[in-house]
Amino acid sequence: MKSLFSARGWAEDRLPEAEYLRFRRFAYAKMRTGLKVLMFSMPFLFAIGWARDVAVLGEAAQWTLLLRLALVLGLLALATLTWLSGFSRAAEVFGSFYALLFGTAIALTTAIEPIRLSLTHVPLMLMAVIFLPYSISRWAAAATAAGLVMPLLVLLWYLESPAALWAAYLLFFGMGCAIGLIQRRAQLKASLDVFLHRQRLLHRLHRDTLTDTINREGWETRAHRLHRIQRDMREPLSVIHFDLDHFKAVNEQVGETHGDAILAAASDAMKAHLRHGDLLARIGGKSFVILLPGSNAAAAMRVAERIRAAISGLRMGPAVSASAGVTQTRSNEPLKSATRRAEAAMREAKERGRDRVVLA
Numbered sequence: 042m043k044s045l046f047s048a049r050g051w052a053e054d055r056l057p058e059a060e061y062l063r064f065r066r067f068a069y070a071k072m073r074t075g076l077k078v079l080m081f082s083m084p085f086l087f088a089i090g091w092a093r094d095v096a097v098l099g100e101a102a103q104w105t106l107l108l109r110l111a112l113v114l115g116l117l118a119l120a121t122l123t124w125l126s127g128f129s130r131a132a133e134v135f136g137s138f139y140a141l142l143f144g145t146a147i148a149l150t151t152a153i154e155p156i157r158l159s160l161t162h163v164p165l166m167l168m169a170v171i172f173l174p175y176s177i178s179r180w181a182a183a184a185t186a187a188g189l190v191m192p193l194l195v196l197l198w199y200l201e202s203p204a205a206l207w208a209a210y211l212l213f214f215g216m217g218c219a220i221g222l223i224q225r226r227a228q229l230k231a232s233l234d235v236f237l238h239r240q241r242l243l244h245r246l247h248r249d250t251l252t253d254t255i256n257r258e259g260w261e262t263r264a265h266r267l268h269r270i271q272r273d274m275r276e277p278l279s280v281i282h283f284d285l286d287h288f289k290a291v292n293e294q295v296g297e298t299h300g301d302a303i304l305a306a307a308s309d310a311m312k313a314h315l316r317h318g319d320l321l322a323r324i325g326g327k328s329f330v331i332l333l334p335g336s337n338a339a340a341a342m343r344v345a346e347r348i349r350a351a352i353s354g355l356r357m358g359p360a361v362s363a364s365a366g367v368t369q370t371r372s373n374e375p376l377k378s379a380t381r382r383a384e385a386a387m388r389e390a391k392e393r394g395r396d397r398v399v400l401a
């Protein structure tokens with residue numbers, strides 16, 4: 042039961058919390074717009090429906106006011122709750138998009154043809170009891186139509202009683218919510234599949250398989266996000282640009298395949314000296330950039346020096362070394378200008394004889 046009423050029930054089993062929040066944003070992005078539109082349009086629909094009732098029925102319209110008002114206010118409250126709560130569990134159940142849509146449709150059709158059952162109501166009921174069950178299965182639609190809708194429609198047609206009509210509306214509304222929930226669960230499941238597929242593709246697209254770090258595309262996406270967060274939190278952010286030295290000679294000496302293994306070992310040496318939350322990317326053949334959130338230039342220099350020492354300590358045949366440039370981002374400075382400064386410092390390290398770290 043838990044899984045029927047809560048998208049979280051099953052999504053939680055597969056996704057960690059942070060991923061689940063991202064999924065929720067992904068799955069509900071369109072729904073939020075729909076909710077806003079409905080929230081603003083419902084009072085208008087109510088006013089139109091009520092005005093029409095009064096014009097057609099006069100005094101007799103009085104008693105419908107409370108019912109209509111209760112319906113619209115209830116739906117508005119659910120929509121507000123759903124909106125404000127960021128789709129909490131309870132709101133997900135009762136404020137389902139379908140319930141709102143159905144309520145609006147009732148208001149709309151009643152506005153067109155108040156109180157009496159007429160042809161304008163039929164499409165709405167068909168939608169609730171045939172079209173939606175059909176989205177679950179053909180048999181669900183056939184069973185609902187044969188067992189419930191047809192007898193009910195015939196009964197309503199003969200009775201022509203407003204009370205019976207409202208009772209039927211409530212029944213349809215309840216059914217609509219239940220069907221809506223089942224359908225929504227299926228939709229969320231489909232969204233989760235799309236979301237996970239997208240994550241996997243992005244992961245593959247942003248990954249450098251040789252060194253198991255992120256590549257240039259991954260860097261472009263993540264580095265700017267990290268830079269923005271650090272700037273908003275007014276925390277320091279430092280950049281290190283690493284480049285392996287004389288790698289052409291290394292390749293010539295041991296061959297490209299072994300050169301690849303050296304590259305992977307160098308990247309492992311970098312990873313070993315980074316903290317969780319630091320960002321390492323291979324942005325070129327033998328060039329790496331590292332973002333160190335929360336580290337100032339002095340701390341970044343220490344990290345770069347440790348990595349440099351670890352790379353020169355690699356025992357993989359030929360002597361390997363790396364040059365690095367370090368800089369701290371300045372306030373309100375674009376990330377690109379900081380990375381350019383780090384690269385220039387790396388070039389200076391090369392000019393000064395390689396296998397060293399230079400602070401920009």
Ligand SMILES: Nc1nc2c(ncn2[C@@H]2O[C@H](COP(=O)(O)OP(=O)(O)OP(=O)(O)O)[C@@H](O)[C@H]2O)c(=O)[nH]1
Pocket residue numbers: 251284285286287288289290292296297298299300301304325326327391
């Ligand atoms: N094995 C291997 N080699 C690579 C890869 N990417 C780039 N290289 C090699 O890295 C070398 C880069 O050469 P250069 O640009 O002349 O630089 P360098 O020899 O390292 O000299 P400096 O940068 O001046 O220290 C080339 O021989 C490339 O083939 C890779 O993925 N695997």
